[in-house]
Amino acid sequence: MNVDDAINFDDLRILAKKRLPKIIYDFIEGGVDDEDGLDRNENAFRRRPLMPRYMVDISERDQSQPLFGRQYSSPFGIAPTGGISNYRWGGDLMLAEAAREANIPFIMSGAATASMEDLAKVAPEHGWYQLYVAQDRSISEDMIRRAADLNLSTLVVTVDVPTGSNRERNRRNGFGRPLKLSLASKLDALRRPLWL
Ligand SMILES: Cc1cc2nc3c(=O)[nH]c(=O)nc-3n(C[C@H](O)[C@H](O)[C@H](O)COP(=O)(O)O)c2cc1C
Numbered sequence: 043m044n045v046d047d048a049i050n051f052d053d054l055r056i057l058a059k060k061r062l063p064k065i066i067y068d069f070i071e072g073g074v075d076d077e078d079g080l081d082r083n084e085n086a087f088r089r090r091p092l093m094p095r096y097m098v099d100i101s102e103r104d105q106s107q108p109l110f111g112r113q114y115s116s117p118f119g120i121a122p123t124g125g126i127s128n129y130r131w132g133g134d135l136m137l138a139e140a141a142r143e144a145n146i147p148f149i150m151s152g153a154a155t156a157s158m159e160d161l162a163k164v165a166p167e168h169g170w171y172q173l174y175v176a177q178d179r180s181i182s183e184d185m186i187r188r189a190a191d192l193n194l195s196t197l198v199v200t201v202d203v204p205t206g207s208n209r210e211r212n213r214r215n216g217f218g219r220p221l222k223l224s225l226a227s228k229l230d231a232l233r234r235p236l237w238l
Pocket residue numbers: 069070071083121122123124125151152153154172200
């Protein structure tokens with residue numbers, strides 16, 4: 043199976059597991075503290091069924107929404123994910139391009155692997171910048187100034203990580219600061235030439 047044959051998230055998950063070293067796969071697939079939040083998030087969507095309405099004119103369907111002074115094609119966008127190039131090299135800008143094509147917002151992470159300057163080139167209207175507030179205020183002020191100088195339309199300030207999170211799989215795999223790669227993790231990475 044390749045990515046074009048994948049028809050749902052489970053298929054994509056199988057492909058990702060094959061391609062990525064375990065330490066990387068576990069980072070994107072795992073959650074914190076018994077991973078309860080992952081189930082809760084998915085169940086929140088399951089509790090919201092879509093209600094079909096028949097015998098109505100569907101020749102024109104429009105789910106566009108105004109947001110921060112701009113009209114987007116859908117009322118949702120792409121959430122920020124840091125360190126994307128661990129999963130797919132150049133992934134930040136691929137997502138930015140996809141968001142531009144679909145006319146939805148893409149939030150580039152403050153822990154992105156591309157620069158704000160690149161984002162402004164690829165998706166000047168759809169790229170939002172996510173700020174992780176630094177302890178040293180002058181760093182944050184500098185980032186905000188850069189975003190403004192580049193005319194990025196929207197700044198997203200993340201407030202939900204006042205402390206580090208307890209990602210259990212990361213702890214087992216030695217994925218922390220400082221990074222402690224075991225011999226097993228190194229050998230596992232060598233077995234994934236496509237990812238390397
Ligand atoms: C691998 C990974 C990296 C993430 N990096 C960031 C980040 O850099 N900044 C941020 O605000 N949220 C980050 N998040 C959180 C996501 O933006 C999102 O809020 C979260 O995954 C919940 O949405 P979901 O249920 O659609 O996954 C990350 C999530 C994952 C899985």
